[in-house]
Amino acid sequence: MEDIYCFAGNPLDRASERRDDRAWIAALLADSDTRILPLRDLKPFTRSKSAPALDWQPVAQWRDHIGTGAQLIFLGLREGRAHFAIDATGAKVAPDVDTELIDVRALAPAIATGEAAILAEARSILDWHARHRFCAQCGSPTNVASAGWVRRCPDCKASHFPRTDPVVIMLAIRGERALLGRNQRRAGSRFSCLAGFVEPGETLEEAVRREVREESGIRCGRVRYLAGQPWPFPSSLMLGFLAEALTEEITVDPEELAEARWFSRDEIREMVARAAAGSDDAARASLPAPIAIAHHICRRWSSGQDSL
Ligand SMILES: [Zn+2]
Secondary structure (H helix, E strand, C coil): CCCCCCCCCCCCECCHHHCCCHHHHHHHHHCCCCEEEEEECCEEEEECCCCCEECCEECHHHHHHHHCCCCEEEEEEECCEEEEEEECCCCCCCCCCCEEECCHHHHHHHCCHHHHHHHHHHHHHHHHHHHCCECCCCCCECEEEHHHCEEECCCCCCEECCCCEEEEEEEEEECCEEEEEEECCCCCCEEECEEEECCCCCCHHHHHHHHHHHHHCCCEEEEEEEEEEEECCCCEEEEEEEEEECCCCCCCCCCCEEEEEEEEHHHHHHHHHHHHHCCCCCCCCECCCCCCHHHHHHHHHHCCCCCC
């Protein structure tokens, strides 16, 4: 089995073949065992600040809100029990006293892995609905179908499906050194793997080579896939790679990066340890925390777990 990183490892059976069965979905919504995860402005209802957990609620108190046409998504089944997400923005239902709203990025590392993965599913699809209310083909308002997994246009009959945007993220390797970049948008000394969206008409390997060359001027040969991670901001799929660097001279694209630099395996191992311990200071080059797959790509290569 592959390694599981934050937002991966969703424990739900999505039962996608039954989403169109309206009678079945209605029966689930009438079942008192069914659980609802409310999100307001894409932030989930959460219980207890000291040991946070998603605030799954019984369906009864959400019936009126569902009746107003609120966005309701069938997430899947766990041990026979249905799980839905609902857009609670504007809902009259008040959160319980100990319920608060915490941003998904801050909350995810603090809750169970499977819960974070369900949260990624819920956040991505609710955000997609919020941004895709009109038909991309003819401009008419669209209707939700398939328990929240399709939008259909009543005029031109087009069906629109939730998108997932593939992003390649890679560590270019040259012997015992690896290439890290520092973002223009991020102040301080935070370095990370280079990354970029896959474009139409290219393979993942081609996207890896193109992004490394565009951002740093380095040419790459062999490319090896490591692992993936859903990244629900709003709906990316991070695809992690090692790439064999064929050249050494760096020419950064100033639009993309403030700086790119070769780091030794020992330096990266030490940066990984500091990022994992949360003991970074602004004066030293640092890496992302373990919520990000970049952390694990660097950890796996620097510890010798992965090679090209
Ligand atoms: Zn249309």
